[in-house]
Amino acid sequence: MDYKIRQDRTPQERKKLTAGRAAYFQLMREGYSNKEVCRIVGINPRTGKVWGNGRNAHKGRSRSAPPVRGAASTGPSRYLRESDGIHIADGLREKASLRPIAAEFGRSPSAIGREVRRNGKLYEAGGAWAYRPHAARGRADGRRPRPKQGKIGRNPELREFVQDHLERRWSPEQISRVLRLRFPDGPEMHVVHGTIYQAPTSRVWDTPAGRLAQLLDRRLITATRPPPGCASRRWEVSPPTT
Template sequence: MRVSTTAGPSRCLQEAERIHIADRLREKASMRTIAAELGRSPSTISREIRRNGVLYAGSKVWAYRPHAAQARADARKPRPKPGKIGQNPALANFVQEHLERRWSPEQICRILRIRFPDRPEMHVAHETIYQALYLQGRGELRRDLARALRTGRTMRRPHRQSTRRQPRMSKDMVMISERPAEVADRAIPGHWEGDLIIGKGHGSAIGTLVERSSRFVALVHLPDGRRPAQVRDALIRTVSTLPAQLRRSLTWDQGSEMHLHKEFSTATDMAVYFCDPGSPWQRGSNENTNGLLRQYFPKGTDLHRHNREELDAVAAELNGRPRKTLDWETPAERLAKLLATAS
């Protein structure tokens, strides 16, 4: 028979339930039986006994005293609890320093484990850093450091589905479904994904290119605009600086700026493949990189003000960051290895 409590249902066990647990344990009832009587999960009862009971010395028998258990549970309730970062000034300083350098929380956590392998007090999960930034009242990390994250947000937002777009070109497109298998497996360098990031009022843009095998980034300067001829010429200038083994293919979305893709292919000997409408995941590396670049080129700003030298400096900084997907090598290191192997 299920036992009811006068206080009503609660997510946490109440004192009356703890008294019932103690009484039934003395009667040798099983945890499943006690759980059924209380309308709780058996794991809840088992965890309650482990956390708030006392194990007799030299035995596997638990002594469970309900009033002492209630006192222990009450002592754990106060919030907010001090976090790991707030209790360790050295850890907090390390995290703040690398956030200011625009490292992601996951990159910081990985490097902490590499640099301090024998100091568990310096190890945190990336979620701990996010909570230290986002949760009100903790004060473990400066609130303004959230601006250094790739999103620049001071609070979290759920992912949303992308709005589907209609095809903008219907002539001479080679779709991604016809792309060679060697592009998909990322084994051979020289296959790129590309896109534009757009500035204030759609009046300025920067081209972004990401090499699929190494995640190496190249930025395309578009000082005069993003009309098809301007994008074609800027892409040709950028790609022409690459060694021949890095000029194999380019995957782009169906933006009208690539209307002259055939002329680009003729000039560079690079095939161009187009994604399906509304399918940004088909250029996942490029989409991820565009998110990183928004730390440097925020939405709603005029991108005309950034010169070629500034774009090169941003690309160099991104190419010098360790990446989880590269086993914590930097894109520059991975690309150098791939080129050395190919030669």
């Protein structure tokens, strides 16, 4: 920052503070406090607060600065728009396949297929999917709020299995592996070890503190990362304390 501390502390004209105002915002972006920036620029701290809050006080009246709005995005967004849903419904009604429907508005066929399966309705008699865009939008909006119950919290059998093996001092990695061996044809019983570590924050455990949270907080299970450049060491489970 090339701005020098102003030596003349007498009131300045409005135009003379143009450089000081620019210096104020630059110093604030660099992490200085409002008090320190005002000392450097040579203004009253109240003036600095007025600048920082985006208000121009004049004759006892305050006017808020206009909100800064980004340019509207014209490219494909993460979520399908309502117009996209109407387009999908029209294409399916005309017996079009997913690939040409997706190509018309720049989406992948897998994204269109996933949208139809998740938010459409399957008529078992004819084996065909019916997609209603407004109903599909309602289903998608209903699933979006957070937080959600985790996979362990939704499955009492899985939750009991995880808690039981944690009490036996098994690590989440060991539990994740044995679940796939014990239930090879039950994907609802398969979880990765990260899911077990995150489960205490899912707000679905029986006790207020969370049974699994208590088990993990006792530090029965700890892991040590290998040092950089050492690929031979793996995650280790600490031996049980006596």
